[in-house]
Amino acid sequence: MFDFFCNLRPVLTKNNCNMRRITFLLLLFCSAAMTSIGGGYQVSLHSTRNIGMGLIGTSLSYDASTIFNNPGGMSFIKDKWSFSGGASLIMARVTFQESGENYQAHLVHELNTPFYVYASYKATNNLSIGLAINTPYGNRLSWGDNWQGRFLIQNLNFKAITVQPSISYKFKDIIGIGVGLVWAYGSVDLNKALPIDYTAGESQLNIKGNTVGFGFNAGLMVHPVKGLSIGLDYRSKITMNVQNANATFTVPAALKGQFPNTQVAVALPLPANLDFGLSYEFNEKFLIGINLCYVFWKQYDSLVFDFKTKTPSLGRTATAALYQNRMIPRLGLQYKINPLVTVRVGGYYDPSPVQTDYLNPQTPSTNEIGLTAGLSVFPFKGFSIDAAFLYLIGMQRTGTYSPENFEGTYSSVFYIPAIGLTYSF
Amino acid sequence: MKKLLFIILSLALFTSCERKISQFNADKGSANFTTYVSVGNSLVAGYADGALYHDGQVNSCPNIIAGQLELAGGGTFVQPMVTSNYGVAAYLGVQPKFVLGYAVDCQGVVGLSPMRSMGAMDPFAPVGYAVNNLGIPGVKSFHLIVPGLATMNPYYTRFATSMTGMVVDEFAKLHPTFFTIQLGDNDVLAYALAGGAYDSITPIPLFYYAMKNVLGAMLATGATGVMANIPEVTSVPYFTTVPYNGLVVTRQSLADTINMAMTTMYHLPFHYVVGPNPFLIADPTSTHPYFKVRQMKQGELVLLSVPQDSMKCMGMGIINAVTHMPYPIPGVYVLTETELAQIKGATAAYNAIIDTMAANRHIGVVDINTTLKALNSQAGIVWDGVHMTSKFVSGGAFSLDGIHLTPRGNAVSANCFIDAINQRFGSTIPYADITDYPGVIFP
Numbered sequence: 001m002f003d004f005f006c007n008l009r010p011v012l013t014k015n016n017c018n019m020r021r022i023t024f025l026l027l028l029f030c031s032a033a034m035t036s037i038g039g040g041y042q043v044s045l046h047s048t049r050n051i052g053m054g055l056i057g058t059s060l061s062y063d064a065s066t067i068f069n070n071p072g073g074m075s076f077i078k079d080k081w082s083f084s085g086g087a088s089l090i091m092a093r094v095t096f097q098e099s100g101e102n103y104q105a106h107l108v109h110e111l112n113t114p115f116y117v118y119a120s121y122k123a124t125n126n127l128s129i130g131l132a133i134n135t136p137y138g139n140r141l142s143w144g145d146n147w148q149g150r151f152l153i154q155n156l157n158f159k160a161i162t163v164q165p166s167i168s169y170k171f172k173d174i175i176g177i178g179v180g181l182v183w184a185y186g187s188v189d190l191n192k193a194l195p196i197d198y199t200a201g202e203s204q205l206n207i208k209g210n211t212v213g214f215g216f217n218a219g220l221m222v223h224p225v226k227g228l229s230i231g232l233d234y235r236s237k238i239t240m241n242v243q244n245a246n247a248t249f250t251v252p253a254a255l256k257g258q259f260p261n262t263q264v265a266v267a268l269p270l271p272a273n274l275d276f277g278l279s280y281e282f283n284e285k286f287l288i289g290i291n292l293c294y295v296f297w298k299q300y301d302s303l304v305f306d307f308k309t310k311t312p313s314l315g316r317t318a319t320a321a322l323y324q325n326r327m328i329p330r331l332g333l334q335y336k337i338n339p340l341v342t343v344r345v346g347g348y349y350d351p352s353p354v355q356t357d358y359l360n361p362q363t364p365s366t367n368e369i370g371l372t373a374g375l376s377v378f379p380f381k382g383f384s385i386d387a388a389f390l391y392l393i394g395m396q397r398t399g400t401y402s403p404e405n406f407e408g409t410y411s412s413v414f415y416i417p418a419i420g421l422t423y424s425f
Numbered sequence: 426m427k428k429l430l431f432i433i434l435s436l437a438l439f440t441s442c443e444r445k446i447s448q449f450n451a452d453k454g455s456a457n458f459t460t461y462v463s464v465g466n467s468l469v470a471g472y473a474d475g476a477l478y479h480d481g482q483v484n485s486c487p488n489i490i491a492g493q494l495e496l497a498g499g500g501t502f503v504q505p506m507v508t509s510n511y512g513v514a515a516y517l518g519v520q521p522k523f524v525l526g527y528a529v530d531c532q533g534v535v536g537l538s539p540m541r542s543m544g545a546m547d548p549f550a551p552v553g554y555a556v557n558n559l560g561i562p563g564v565k566s567f568h569l570i571v572p573g574l575a576t577m578n579p580y581y582t583r584f585a586t587s588m589t590g591m592v593v594d595e596f597a598k599l600h601p602t603f604f605t606i607q608l609g610d611n612d613v614l615a616y617a618l619a620g621g622a623y624d625s626i627t628p629i630p631l632f633y634y635a636m637k638n639v640l641g642a643m644l645a646t647g648a649t650g651v652m653a654n655i656p657e658v659t660s661v662p663y664f665t666t667v668p669y670n671g672l673v674v675t676r677q678s679l680a681d682t683i684n685m686a687m688t689t690m691y692h693l694p695f696h697y698v699v700g701p702n703p704f705l706i707a708d709p710t711s712t713h714p715y716f717k718v719r720q721m722k723q724g725e726l727v728l729l730s731v732p733q734d735s736m737k738c739m740g741m742g743i744i745n746a747v748t749h750m751p752y753p754i755p756g757v758y759v760l761t762e763t764e765l766a767q768i769k770g771a772t773a774a775y776n777a778i779i780d781t782m783a784a785n786r787h788i789g790v791v792d793i794n795t796t797l798k799a800l801n802s803q804a805g806i807v808w809d810g811v812h813m814t815s816k817f818v819s820g821g822a823f824s825l826d827g828i829h830l831t832p833r834g835n836a837v838s839a840n841c842f843i844d845a846i847n848q849r850f851g852s853t854i855p856y857a858d859i860t861d862y863p864g865v866i867f868p
Contacts, residue, residue, distance in 0.1 A: 093444055094444070095444045095445065095446050096446075097446040097447075097448070097449070098449075098809075098858075100449075100855060100856045101449060101855045101856045101857075101858055102448070102449040102451060102496055102855040103449070103855075103858060104446065104448065148809055148858055148860050149809065149810065150810075150860070151809060151810025151811055151860065152809075152810045195810065195811040195812075195821065195833075195860070195864065196864075196867065197863040197864055197865065197866050197867065198866060198867045198868070199866060199868075251867075252867035252868060253868060254525065254527075254537050254867045254868045255867055394444075396444075396446065403807075404807060404809070404810040405807040405808050405809065405810075406809050406810055409446050411444040411445070411446050412444055413444050
């Protein structure tokens with residue numbers, strides 16, 4: 001009674017399944033995602049003063065950060081020159097529990113440092129020009145090389161730096177308009193494992209590339225009555241078309257022909273924003289403001305990778321992202337204790353643009369509540385040292401990235417201290 | 426000092442404050458996993474790549490299940506381990522496992538191909554200890570109630586406690602509290618692997634009688650458990666890799682020549698076109714005076730064991746390159762419509778028996794049939810970013826013998842068992858992590 005399976009002589013040949021026909025479902029992912037502070041991969045840390053008061057800024061025109069938040073407000077800046085610069089430190093703590101399995105993972109602790117530099121110059125009483133350099137999109141995350149979701153993502157570093165020269169004009173101290181051209185430089189570096197085994201382990205893919213993109217920022221600010229300020233700002237979508245990123249495969253020798261190192265084109269949209277802001281100064285000391293920020297996340301529909309060298313295993317892959325547009329309400333308060341010290345508090349709610357069926361560890365996005373506090377110290381007139389702290393709580397969320405059947409629960413918290421300097425004269 | 430304090434404070438900020446999510450809570454429900462015993466054929470034994478070897482056993486479906494059961498009170502799971510990673514010389518002519526390597530075919534084309542590895546196999550010897558995994562390569566359902574099976578099946582000899590007894594006699598000696606049974610596949614598979622030319626399908630009454638006794642003997646020990654159903658042969662790559670119409674005619678002049686030969690010389694009513702054409706197979710029922718052949722029909726299957734060099738260079742499947750006579754594929758390499766209908770009918774009957782028997786005895790059914798069908802679909806099975814299909818080699822789920830699963834395939838199968846266990850006993854056994862288990866290993 002012999003075992004039946006010993007007489008097999010299967011041979012893979014040209015006639016049946018030659019290796020050339022072997023196609024791996026290579027669903028290369030990738031949202032250039034982030035330890036998203038801000039729903040998807042938007043980072044709204046544009047001014048330490050703003051961070052202290054719930055990230056509002058669309059209707060504020062006290063310093064050069066208005067160039068980015070609303071260029072229409074730049075001409076309302078009182079001083080001839082205004083400079084503002086600073087950086088934040090994002091400390092993300094994200095925990096993942098795989099559904100149905102005895103498995104938890106934590107995001108590797110890394111520090112992300114978005115920064116900003118602004119300068120404005122009042123050329124005439126009504127006309128101002130300025131320059132904004134900051135990091136409104138991008139982020140970096142790592143789950144480690146061996147975690148359970150490594151076939152979706154191991155680590156990702158996506159950065160975008162924008163440079164925005166701007167001009168603003170105001171009419172009769174009531175209406176200010178402004179526009180800026182946005183030049184963006186973006187780079188991406190990502191690693192994921194591929195479920196193709198060889199004696200040395202699993203296969204690997206690295207994609208690394210950079211590109212530039214263009215957009216604009218247009219704003220309107222109105223000061224209808226004393227103390228009241230209304231702002232409206234639209235920042236356009238910027239499409240980052242990486243034409244020639246390098247794709248590097250580490251695969252078994254037998255499959256080198258299927259997965260050659262090649263160039264890959266990938267396009268990632270940096271979504272447009274429409275922000276509305278309203279603020280009121282009750283008196284010299286006390287200010288309250290709200291913002292409603294509408295993010296056109298729907299522009300991130302899918303991520304397409306187009307490999308230049310085509311093989312049966314390698315071609316054009318589109319990975320669904322299917323983000324949804326979202327509105328972020330923000331509230332902030334500022335109180336000038338004395339000429340030396342100003343304090344701020346605020347908060348906001350940032351609903352996740354990611355649908356539950358498309359929740360991806362590349363962007364472990366959950367609905368977030370942000371609580372902020374900040375202060376400015378003025379050692380001398382016109383100069384301030386600004387500090388703020390943002391405590392961002394990601395509400396626990398269970399979801400599946402259905403194209404890869406990766407299901408789990410994410411819970412996150414972010415600690416974000418920020419520091420900055422502002423000088424106006 | 427201040428600096429030190431700063432460092433300590435920042436470290437505290439870094440390491441603390443991790444968000445907590447409650448851990449998976451594995452619960453045994455109404456089952457008792459203390460002593461788990463698995464019963465069945467090669468799929469249970471951990472046979473893979475055409476051999477019973479060490480890593481295959483480590484990644485056997487029951488061993489993966491046992492690893493998960495341990496989280497809910499399961500005890501040690503002992504298997505009759507082979508130490509060699511090439512195989513065990515259970516009987517004369519056993520070859521080491523298949524590995525992927527480069528082979529030159531009759532046309533001089535070098536291709537990646539499963540080939541027998543070169544390595545020292547374990548000599549055949551009984552292991553000398555009691556085992557929880559009673560998986561025996563090659564057994565049909567009724568073999569488990571054949572006295573003296575240990576004298577006939579050397580894989581059983583390796584761990585049999587008696588040379589004269591039956592496999593079902595082993596159950597009580599192990600005092601099981603929980604069992605899984607995956608049996609009956611060979612009752613139809615053996616016939617399918619023989620191309621329907623020899624061997625036979627186990628008659629339904631015998632299958633019923635055997636399963637009843639196997640399950641009865643197990644339940645008599647007081648254990649509870651689950652039993653797997655039987656997949657259709659058409660869902661494994663051994664039968665689905667070579668297409669029925671793999672005869673590709675590249676140019677019209679060649680098609681014309683073949684058509685002329687068929688019609689004018691051999692008086693066979695077969696028409697060939699440029700592109701894929703059905704292979705010619707042996708057909709004893711043909712009314713043709715000389716050539717008992719016919720073209721394959723869609724849905725009929727060519728086995729992976731077919732001599733492919735003969736097909737590629739000698740004209741097997743069409744016209745013999747030397748004699749210029751019609752050269753059919755012998756029936757032993759083909760499953761015809763009629764044979765497939767018999768296999769399908771028997772499989773359905775077996776599964777109906779399994780369903781009824783399980784329902785009557787309050788044990789769970791593991792629907793491996795549906796799982797393998799899903800694997801054989803275009804989309805396959807996707808888990809944690811791993812896309813698996815029934816495609817030979819590239820699909821990642823089936824090992825290089827085209828019948829047995831890879832470690833990754835076994836993990837999918839184990840999760841199918843875990844589903845059935847959780848459903849039947851209200852337990853919460855966590856799934857095995859698919860990504861922990863490799864698929865086909867490439868050179």
